[in-house]
Amino acid sequence: MNDIASTLALDYARDGFVFPVDILTPGEARALRDDLEAGEAALANDTTKRSLLRGYPARLLPSFYDLVRHPKMVAAATAVLGPDVMVWGSGLFIKEANTPHYVSWHQDLTYWGLNTAEEVTLWVALSPATVESGCMRFVPGTHREQIVPHTDKFGEENLLTRGQELAVEVNEADAVDVVLQPGQASVHHGHLFHASGPNTTGDRRIGAAIRYIVPSMKARSGPETEMFLVAGEDRYGHFTLVDGPKERMAEADFARVAADSARRNNILFEGAAQTRFNRR
Numbered sequence: 001m002n003d004i005a006s007t008l009a010l011d012y013a014r015d016g017f018v019f020p021v022d023i024l025t026p027g028e029a030r031a032l033r034d035d036l037e038a039g040e041a042a043l044a045n046d047t048t049k050r051s052l053l054r055g056y057p058a059r060l061l062p063s064f065y066d067l068v069r070h071p072k073m074v075a076a077a078t079a080v081l082g083p084d085v086m087v088w089g090s091g092l093f094i095k096e097a098n099t100p101h102y103v104s105w106h107q108d109l110t111y112w113g114l115n116t117a118e119e120v121t122l123w124v125a126l127s128p129a130t131v132e133s134g135c136m137r138f139v140p141g142t143h144r145e146q147i148v149p150h151t152d153k154f155g156e157e158n159l160l161t162r163g164q165e166l167a168v169e170v171n172e173a174d175a176v177d178v179v180l181q182p183g184q185a186s187v188h189h190g191h192l193f194h195a196s197g198p199n200t201t202g203d204r205r206i207g208a209a210i211r212y213i214v215p216s217m218k219a220r221s222g223p224e225t226e227m228f229l230v231a232g233e234d235r236y237g238h239f240t241l242v243d244g245p246k247e248r249m250a251e252a253d254f255a256r257v258a259a260d261s262a263r264r265n266n267i268l269f270e271g272a273a274q275t276r277f278n279r280r
């Protein structure tokens with residue numbers, strides 16, 4: 001392991017997160033944002049496809065497929081998870097300019113239906129993530145908790161699928177603001193207590209949350225669940241490995257992603273009183 005990787009792994013083991021990690025230059029981050037926004041504009045009248053684009057950009061845009069395989073992304077993911085790494089998801093968290101949307105305190109792995117915690121998120125800023133624009137807040141050391149109870153509140157402005165909130169006390173005084181420049185990433189554990197507030201700025205706040213897992217994991221959504229292998233090998237066959245998009249927003253890719261999304265949503269909303277996506 002090189003020095004950066006071992007520092008990252010040590011801080012991550014202590015705190016449950018590391019940031020900032022430089023991934024893209026500001027110009028590269030801008031180009032990625034422009035590509036996404038061109039896609040959003042082209043789908044302005046098709047909200048179903050636009051939400052698939054926001055939920056699964058690496059399945060639909062070659063530029064985001066390049067991001068999830070970027071050597072610096074893979075180096076950070078393998079520093080945490082070891083040599084064999086797959087991409088479970090690449091969803092975007094977008095807060096439009098001057099909007100009240102927020103993310104309540106939660107632990108990521110609560111409803112994903114994965115059987116272990118060998119998962120890590122690299123959240124890549126595609127616009128400035130500041131206190132004013134609603135950057136994430138992390139509570140150091142809380143990744144050592146197992147999954148604690150959450151309450152589904154379905155808050156109108158909550159970007160989480162069920163508006164789920166931690167049902168235990170959160171020591172907010174200890175929380176750290178995860179301020180990132182475009183192109184920088186934070187790295188966080190799937191049990192870490194985290195949240196984020198509204199965007200009070202005149203620009204969109206855009207983050208790509210790339211979720212990496214190990215191939216030995218199993219998912220309740222089953223072996224049909226589609227995944228990219230980005231490092232090492234898959235010696236388990238617990239998932240269906242797919243290639244990245246060959247072209248921008250191909251019809252065939254939308255169809256595949258829609259089917260995969262339906263499989264995943266069955267698990268995400270298992271037992272929920274409502275099913276709705278505020279995030280899209």
Ligand SMILES: O=C(O)CCC(=O)C(=O)O
Nearest residue numbers: 093103108123196207209
């Ligand atoms: O983008 C945000 O504000 C929240 C993202 C988040 O909760 C996550 O990536 O796990």
